[in-house]
Amino acid sequence: xxxxxxxxxxxxxxxxxxxxxxxxxxxxxxxxxxxxxxxxxxxxxxxxxxxxxxxxxxxxxxxxxxxxxxxxxxxxxxxxxxxxxxxxxxxxxxxxxxxxxxxxxxxxxxxxxxxxxxxxxxxxxxxxxxxxxxxxxxxxxxxxxxxxxxxxxxxxxxxxxxxxxxxxxxxxxxxxxxxxxxxxxxxxxxxxxxxxxxxxxxxxxxxxxxxxxxxxxxxxxxxxxxxxxxxxxxxxxxxxxxxxxxxxxxxxxxxxxxxxxxxxxxxxxxxxxxxxxxxxxxxxxxxxxxxxxxxxxxxxxxxxxxxxxxxxxxxxxxxxxxxxxxxxxxxxxxxxxxxxxxxxxxxxxxxxxxxxxxxxxxxxxxxxxxxxxxxxxxxxxxxxxxxxxxxxxxxxxxxxxxxxxxxxxxxxxxxxxxxxxxxxxxxxxxxxxxxxxxxxxxxxxxxxxxxxxxxxxxxxxxxxxxxxxxxxxxxxxxxxxxxxxxxxxxxxxxxxxxxxxxxxxxxxxxxxxxxxxxxxxxxxxxxxxxxxxxxxxxxxxxxxxxxxxxxxxxxxxxxxxxxxxxxxxxxxxxxxxxxxxxxxxxxxxxxxxxxxxxxxxxxxxxxxxxxxxxxxxxxxxxxxxxxxxxxxxxxxxxxxxxxxxxxxxxxxxxxxxx
Amino acid sequence: xxxxxxxxxxxxxxxxxxxxxxxxxxxxxxxxxxxxxxxxxxxxxxxxxxxxxxxxxxxxxxxxxxxxxxxxxxxxxxxxxxxxxxxxxxxxxxxxxxxxxxxxxxxxxxxxxxxxxxxxxxxxxxxxxxxxxxxxxxxxxxxxxxxxxxxxxxxx
Numbered sequence: 001x002x003x004x005x006x007x008x009x010x011x012x013x014x015x016x017x018x019x020x021x022x023x024x025x026x027x028x029x030x031x032x033x034x035x036x037x038x039x040x041x042x043x044x045x046x047x048x049x050x051x052x053x054x055x056x057x058x059x060x061x062x063x064x065x066x067x068x069x070x071x072x073x074x075x076x077x078x079x080x081x082x083x084x085x086x087x088x089x090x091x092x093x094x095x096x097x098x099x100x101x102x103x104x105x106x107x108x109x110x111x112x113x114x115x116x117x118x119x120x121x122x123x124x125x126x127x128x129x130x131x132x133x134x135x136x137x138x139x140x141x142x143x144x145x146x147x148x149x150x151x152x153x154x155x156x157x158x159x160x161x162x163x164x165x166x167x168x169x170x171x172x173x174x175x176x177x178x179x180x181x182x183x184x185x186x187x188x189x190x191x192x193x194x195x196x197x198x199x200x201x202x203x204x205x206x207x208x209x210x211x212x213x214x215x216x217x218x219x220x221x222x223x224x225x226x227x228x229x230x231x232x233x234x235x236x237x238x239x240x241x242x243x244x245x246x247x248x249x250x251x252x253x254x255x256x257x258x259x260x261x262x263x264x265x266x267x268x269x270x271x272x273x274x275x276x277x278x279x280x281x282x283x284x285x286x287x288x289x290x291x292x293x294x295x296x297x298x299x300x301x302x303x304x305x306x307x308x309x310x311x312x313x314x315x316x317x318x319x320x321x322x323x324x325x326x327x328x329x330x331x332x333x334x335x336x337x338x339x340x341x342x343x344x345x346x347x348x349x350x351x352x353x354x355x356x357x358x359x360x361x362x363x364x365x366x367x368x369x370x371x372x373x374x375x376x377x378x379x380x381x382x383x384x385x386x387x388x389x390x391x392x393x394x395x396x397x398x399x400x401x402x403x404x405x406x407x408x409x410x411x412x413x414x415x416x417x418x419x420x421x422x423x424x425x426x427x428x429x430x431x432x433x434x435x436x437x438x439x440x441x442x443x444x445x446x447x448x449x450x451x452x453x454x455x456x457x458x459x460x461x462x463x464x465x466x467x468x469x470x471x472x473x474x475x476x477x478x479x480x481x482x483x484x485x486x487x488x489x490x491x492x493x494x495x496x497x498x499x500x501x502x503x504x505x506x507x508x509x510x511x512x513x514x515x516x517x518x519x520x521x522x523x524x525x526x527x528x529x530x531x532x533x534x535x536x537x538x539x540x541x542x543x544x545x546x547x548x549x550x551x552x553x554x555x556x557x558x559x560x561x562x563x564x565x566x567x568x569x570x571x572x573x574x575x576x577x578x579x580x581x582x583x584x585x586x587x588x589x590x591x592x593x594x595x596x597x598x599x600x601x602x603x604x605x606x607x608x609x610x611x612x613x614x615x616x617x618x619x620x621x622x623x624x625x626x627x628x629x630x631x632x633x634x635x636x637x638x639x640x641x642x643x644x645x646x647x648x649x650x651x652x653x654x655x656x657x658x
Numbered sequence: 659x660x661x662x663x664x665x666x667x668x669x670x671x672x673x674x675x676x677x678x679x680x681x682x683x684x685x686x687x688x689x690x691x692x693x694x695x696x697x698x699x700x701x702x703x704x705x706x707x708x709x710x711x712x713x714x715x716x717x718x719x720x721x722x723x724x725x726x727x728x729x730x731x732x733x734x735x736x737x738x739x740x741x742x743x744x745x746x747x748x749x750x751x752x753x754x755x756x757x758x759x760x761x762x763x764x765x766x767x768x769x770x771x772x773x774x775x776x777x778x779x780x781x782x783x784x785x786x787x788x789x790x791x792x793x794x795x796x797x798x799x800x801x802x803x804x805x806x807x808x809x810x811x812x813x814x
Contacts, residue, residue, distance in 0.1 A: 514780055
């Protein structure tokens with residue numbers, strides 16, 4: 001006979017505000033099988049958990065229903081408490097009274113009635129819960145890091161320094177990411193390349209790191225501890241083992257006019273190229289779309305000039321399979337396309353540039369050698385207007401969120417410009433200045449007070465090009481309460497930070513959620529900021545939300561420590577939600593074998609004592625089974641049960657739902 | 659079941675409140691409903707969620723049981739095509755649903771009381787809208803037993 005205990009949590013006010021918890025606990029007492037029912041302010045707190053432990057011991061409970069938050073939140077907490085009291089943790093179920101009831105309804109009577117229904121259904125299910133034991137699975141102690149920007153590099157280095165193998169996958173020909181493109185970094189004005197390139201070299205030379213540049217994720221299979229990942233090695237047309245990185249090929253390549261992605265289109269590159277001189281690995285690739293040999297079939301200069309014969313025009317994409325135990329996603333960000341803003345020229349004014357273009361203009365290794373020159377005529381601009389919140393905080397045409405880094409980098413840009421052009425005028429249009437961070441506000445004050453940057457509070461309504469080439473910037477100064485017009489030579493837009501194109505595809509492969517803007521969702525916004533809903537997949541950097549370098553590095557190190565924690569155990573415990581076949585009734589129709597997405601079900605021969613096969617039945621390998629239950633529903637003879645979600649459990653749950 | 663009925667006054671008194679049973683997968687729609695909660699999106703309190711690991715687990719019998727148990731409508735909702743946590747369970751569910759709907763109609767149950775939807779973990783708003791929309795539809799269609807006397811035979 002089942003002896004169920006029901007525990008209703010007020011969650012402070014969160015549940016109690018709309019659900020009459022005492023009434024729910026009272027109603028639960030009358031439910032079949034329920035022998036104990038109480039409510040308490042914070043069930044997840046220590047005294048709350050103690051109530052459960054005590055009741056299990058005193059009332060000899062055979063099952064527990066906790067009516068509180070979503071099981072995604074505290075199921076492990078309560079199951080641990082049950083286990084402490086000697087009850088099998090899988091005899092405890094959570095009824096979701098917060099996310100599915102109190103938070104979504106404001107009618108107290110209706111919410112209370114619904115809460116009672118939810119408890120009744122869970123109590124009915126719990127009556128049929130069976131004790132289960134965790135399944136132990138091995139862990140492959142190799143990590144995969146997706147993205148070779150600063151976050152990916154940091155995560156890879158930390159994991160590798162912890163003594164575990166890392167595979168670092170990067171889409172472009174070199175690691176380094178956006179940070180390699182920056183001129184100097186706020187608030188210290190460190191040269192970005194000077195602090196980044198040693199780390200890039202470390203990553204490439206680390207014995208525990210395998211660098212896979214010019215590669216993309218193709219497919220992800222498996223589960224925590226045992227992911228099987230297919231990686232597409234894109235055709236480089238240059239054999240990296242033979243190439244010495246001498247650079248003769250790109251000096252001689254005749255296709256020279258290709259806009260350089262690295263230089264934000266301000267500079268050019270050749271068809272066989274390394275993105276920048278400090279690239280790691282410093283081995284060129286051929287851009288098949290622009291190579292004369294690969295598009296027109298004649299040229300072949302690079303193959304002729306190459307002293308080691310590394311160029312191979314016949315190169316093909318290759319698929320590589322790797323086994324990893326954990327995955328760190330660090331796919332990063334890109335800038336929003338400001339061509340949606342028609343009033344800012346709609347992307348057609350070449351002297352209206354984005355932040356990255358300005359970084360390249362200001363960078364000593366950039367296309368202008370560090371001299372700020374405007375793209376149209378190469379003149380040094382005498383007036384530069386910087387416009388913050390371009391796309392950010394604009395839910396009509398742009399994006400609703402604040403991109404977080406723009407206030408700081410705009411201050412830096414204005415400061416760098418004033419350092420380089422002493423008599424130049426720098427004007428910043430801003431909505432608010434958000435400079436929270438160590439040394440950040442001081443930095444902005446310095447830009448205003450020491451470097452004479454003019455800050456104008458207000459939006460720009462229009463930018464247009466006068467016939468003499470001047471950009472006329474019309475805006476409002478909301479502090480002075482008057483319109484302003486500035487004749488500028490160059491306008492720099494602080495475009496919003498958005499996730500990388502294709503980030504959604506990566507998320508779908510990994511089973512990671514993403515928000516309405518495409519940023520990856522962490523498992524808990526406050527308490528589990530680097531984990532995802534998929535066990536074994538962790539987040540680092542701006543793929544999760546806009547972040548500056550220190551934040552991205554901090555999160556990367558946090559992700560690395562999570563990976564190392566995971567790898568510190570030789571085996572993982574996995575939820576014992578797996579399918580079981582009843583061999584007595586299995587008719588071996590093989591329906592389940594074809595339906596199983598994991599190939600976890602196989603034929604099993606039942607033999608007599610002489611070794612003769614009497615019958616063949618289906619058998620589930622619990623190590624491979626992931627517990628989806630598809631086989632259960634396809635089974636014609638009703639011979640498969642899914643532990644934790646048996647027909648008996650679900651039916652009794654359904655039949656109470658009035 | 660009989661005890662459950664004894665506790666609750668018959669819902670036939672007063673205005674009709676639809677009872678909707680939603681079979682959802684743990685990874686997408688359940689999480690989507692959680693997101694609706696964390697975002698405090700208000701929706702009709704007429705839905706009762708049954709969590710399953712995957713929509714692929716949904717046995718057509720569950721749907722019949724739900725109607726038997728007094729549901730006015732049933733919703734099946736899982737991950738978007740291509741997003742299934744278990745790769746292909748939602749495709750199984752979709753195929754089963756397509757066939758089963760026809761069978762429902764054949765048995766005399768109004769097939770328009772069985773709904774199907776994809777709601778991802780990121781679509782809290784979609785979940786709230788879906789439930790509101792469904793509740794209104796079922797409210798307009800009226801209670802199940804009145805619409806179909808056959809039900810009284812399965813559920814005396």
